[in-house]
Amino acid sequence: MSNILGDVTQGTYHEEKGFWRTYVFSTDHKVIAKQYLALSLFWAVLGGFAAYLIRWQLAYPETAAPGASWIPEPFMYEGVVPPEFYNVLITMHGTIMVFFVAMPLLLAVFGNYLIPLMIGARDMAFPRLNMLSVWVFTLASLVLLISLFVPGGAASAGWTGYPPLSAKAIYTGVNWGMNLWIVAIALEFAAFLMGGINFLTTTLNMRAPGMTLFRLPLIVWMQITAGVVFMLSVGPLIAGAVMLLLDRVIGTTFYVPEGGGQPLLWQHLFWFFGHPEVYVILLPALGIILEILPVFSRKPIFGYRPIIYSTIVAGILSFIVWAHHQYVSGIDPRLAMPFSITTILISVPFALIVFALIATLWKGSISFPTPMLFALGTLGVFLIGGLTGIFVGSAPVDIYFHDTYFVVAHFHYTLFSAVFFGGFAGLYFWFPKMFGRMMNETLGKIHFVLTFILFNTTFFPMFFLGIGGMMRRIANPMQYEFLQPLQPINVFITGSAILLLISQGIFAINFFWSLFRGRIAGPNPWQANTLEWSTSSPPPHENFHKIPTVYRGPYEYSLPETAEDWLPQNQPELEEVKK
Amino acid sequence: MLSWLPENISTYGGDIDSLMYHIYYITGVWFFLTYGVIIVFLLRYRRQEGQKAAYVRGDSLTQAGWLLVPLLIVLALDLWIDFQGSEVWAKIKIDAPSSDLLVGVTGKQFNWEIAYPGPDGKLGTADDLEMENELHVPVNKVVHVVLRSKDVIHSFFLPNLRLKQDVMPGRTIEAWFEATKPGRYPLPCAELCGFGHSGMEGSLIVHSLDEYEKWVQKNWPHKP
Numbered sequence A: 001m002s003n004i005l006g007d008v009t010q011g012t013y014h015e016e017k018g019f020w021r022t023y024v025f026s027t028d029h030k031v032i033a034k035q036y037l038a039l040s041l042f043w044a045v046l047g048g049f050a051a052y053l054i055r056w057q058l059a060y061p062e063t064a065a066p067g068a069s070w071i072p073e074p075f076m077y078e079g080v081v082p083p084e085f086y087n088v089l090i091t092m093h094g095t096i097m098v099f100f101v102a103m104p105l106l107l108a109v110f111g112n113y114l115i116p117l118m119i120g121a122r123d124m125a126f127p128r129l130n131m132l133s134v135w136v137f138t139l140a141s142l143v144l145l146i147s148l149f150v151p152g153g154a155a156s157a158g159w160t161g162y163p164p165l166s167a168k169a170i171y172t173g174v175n176w177g178m179n180l181w182i183v184a185i186a187l188e189f190a191a192f193l194m195g196g197i198n199f200l201t202t203t204l205n206m207r208a209p210g211m212t213l214f215r216l217p218l219i220v221w222m223q224i225t226a227g228v229v230f231m232l233s234v235g236p237l238i239a240g241a242v243m244l245l246l247d248r249v250i251g252t253t254f255y256v257p258e259g260g261g262q263p264l265l266w267q268h269l270f271w272f273f274g275h276p277e278v279y280v281i282l283l284p285a286l287g288i289i290l291e292i293l294p295v296f297s298r299k300p301i302f303g304y305r306p307i308i309y310s311t312i313v314a315g316i317l318s319f320i321v322w323a324h325h326q327y328v329s330g331i332d333p334r335l336a337m338p339f340s341i342t343t344i345l346i347s348v349p350f351a352l353i354v355f356a357l358i359a360t361l362w363k364g365s366i367s368f369p370t371p372m373l374f375a376l377g378t379l380g381v382f383l384i385g386g387l388t389g390i391f392v393g394s395a396p397v398d399i400y401f402h403d404t405y406f407v408v409a410h411f412h413y414t415l416f417s418a419v420f421f422g423g424f425a426g427l428y429f430w431f432p433k434m435f436g437r438m439m440n441e442t443l444g445k446i447h448f449v450l451t452f453i454l455f456n457t458t459f460f461p462m463f464f465l466g467i468g469g470m471m472r473r474i475a476n477p478m479q480y481e482f483l484q485p486l487q488p489i490n491v492f493i494t495g496s497a498i499l500l501l502i503s504q505g506i507f508a509i510n511f512f513w514s515l516f517r518g519r520i521a522g523p524n525p526w527q528a529n530t531l532e533w534s535t536s537s538p539p540p541h542e543n544f545h546k547i548p549t550v551y552r553g554p555y556e557y558s559l560p561e562t563a564e565d566w567l568p569q570n571q572p573e574l575e576e577v578k579k
Numbered sequence B: 001m002l003s004w005l006p007e008n009i010s011t012y013g014g015d016i017d018s019l020m021y022h023i024y025y026i027t028g029v030w031f032f033l034t035y036g037v038i039i040v041f042l043l044r045y046r047r048q049e050g051q052k053a054a055y056v057r058g059d060s061l062t063q064a065g066w067l068l069v070p071l072l073i074v075l076a077l078d079l080w081i082d083f084q085g086s087e088v089w090a091k092i093k094i095d096a097p098s099s100d101l102l103v104g105v106t107g108k109q110f111n112w113e114i115a116y117p118g119p120d121g122k123l124g125t126a127d128d129l130e131m132e133n134e135l136h137v138p139v140n141k142v143v144h145v146v147l148r149s150k151d152v153i154h155s156f157f158l159p160n161l162r163l164k165q166d167v168m169p170g171r172t173i174e175a176w177f178e179a180t181k182p183g184r185y186p187l188p189c190a191e192l193c194g195f196g197h198s199g200m201e202g203s204l205i206v207h208s209l210d211e212y213e214k215w216v217q218k219n220w221p222h223k224p
């Protein structure tokens, strides 16, 4: 069914190829997913190191950060962060985490790896475009890396790049660093546009026989909704970025008031993209837990269709909330109320998804291997992120909380839960499929417990900082008398953050150890229903020895009439598995 | 938890704080409810030998009720928060009271320039007094602040007054407040404005009425 490209793309026979063709210049969606995985983990290490330097500076301003004395001048002076470089650090940390870790990890890795396998296709609709996407992303990565080393220093106007600070070199002293930052992000967007087109076309056209839209695993729905939201929101920002680059390079004045420009224009364009972007990251992470929870509670997901409708509603609503980032920016005050209402309303579809997840646990038969722990952790942490969003969504309250650490705490609770908890949940869950071996459970559980506790001790106290009035993006809280009583909290947070970062080493050890030494997984170690588990681990070059036929939805666990508590999507006859 | 808030000394700060408390109670109850339910389910339904999970898909209307009822409660609470919020917002941002006093505040890298209109009560005339980083106002008077920027975006932040307003180059933005307690309060910049952003800070000095009179006498001795 709906397989119009099937004969062309699914029937082609790929020959065995050499090392370069297999691992580097590959059009295989599984290899591309792994390439994105390698790149995003590389960036996560850099982004984490930046977080360490930021935190050290905030706890012990103007002292040398241990282990950082190797960084040469003029970045740092014997381990001490100068204020200019502090601004580079927050800019790079934000840029890296959002664009070079979150999007590649959640969209590119899981989307690329899972979509063709889950819908029963041999590859993406446009395999070469897919390869191009990873190479453009690599280029974007290189440009961002180079931007750190050009004369004048790297971009330092925050990851939101508000002009006129970002529009004229005289305000920051940065010239080429900023230009290259814009180029890097534009390239990254180009890469993800290619990916999004592929996700959508593949899902619509290449589903295996019997795989109707309402038999798709929810993560596929989430990934394509995220892809569509990204495609629809990114246009204005690319236009905005071109204008910013023109302002910088040839002196136009789109954003510079002296020439009649408007800094607010950028904010509208940026957040028209920037807010939907949060859902581009969040939806795939929710998709991951929606896949994991049914498997380890051995129950169908509660409310499959309502979840799909909610996702679409959330996707649409995400386009009419952007100005909640601008309550205090001087827009017409009459605009605040409509935006406040849409913002708080967006909690409704997400509340539905959360309730559905909770209802899925009800009367389940729940076990707790590492992927399940991380999935539950994502849910637990995300809940706090969502609830605290109500504070900043309410315009009058946001007058006080805007640009304080309350916001920093809030978005780490939503983004970190998505990226790290959700990402880890997915990696632990699909590792056996990707690499054919199991990860170590003991190490996984230690990793989870440490991450969960230390995450909360790192980010929860930031709510207190925000309530106490601490502004974000300041390099030295000790310069403010009214913030000095909060300094012990800053010291505590930094201690937690360092331990949190160190404990991720457990994951690294587990990952590489399991890659070579882990127990052989077999095709379906979790006894899950979706199609990716019906082929060998790791799957062969074209995924399936024979394209499966789909007979039912993805979450048929614990059917009363079967002896087994699972029933794969491609299992033909109900009679055969009956008692 | 919200007791970490800096002391409120403004007439409308209390409205913001009480809205904050309402949200705090509502989200607090939801937090404990949902966490409670999750933890109970995890303990109660953990895997046991020979016991199969229930086959519930949540697609009949009675089952969907488990989603719809809490959802309607969420919706009602959301609208209630919005409704309360719009009143507070209108009070602060739309229906500003008429002013007793005008001051100009101009942000620049990395200081606040404060301009007092002098005896004629108008900004931008010869008798203006200019100071750096010191905003002097009398207690219990409505003060209108005319905000401008010379270079990049800054953000005028008075934590004790629950007032924050970005300052946009090329635009003139007004804000108002009425302070209720004399004293000296912080006036930092809340928007990243360059390498000196950290440390860009002024002070708000709220004078009692006599003291303010003295301060005026000292600065404009020939007030008509």
Ligand code: HEM
Pocket: A048, A051, A052, A054, A055, A090, A091, A093, A094, A095, A097, A098, A102, A158, A159, A160, A408, A412, A415, A416, A419, A420, A458, A471, A472, A473, A474, A497, A500, A501
């Ligand atoms: C151990 C992990 C992390 C720590 C300790 C950490 C710490 C911080 C801190 C202290 C700031 C505020 C800087 C400031 O405003 O002065 C910040 C900003 C930010 N973080 Fe993280 N972070 C971590 C992980 C993440 C992750 C996983 C993400 C996202 C996916 C993320 C996204 C951001 C963003 C977008 C900003 C805003 C940057 C800006 O203000 O321009 N962070 N982080």
Ligand SMILES: [Cu+2]
Pocket: B107, B108, B110, B153, B154, B155, B189, B190, B191, B192, B193, B197, B200
């Ligand atoms: Cu400033």
Ligand SMILES: [Cu+2]
Pocket: B154, B155, B189, B190, B191, B192, B193, B194, B196, B197, B198, B200
């Ligand atoms: Cu500033």
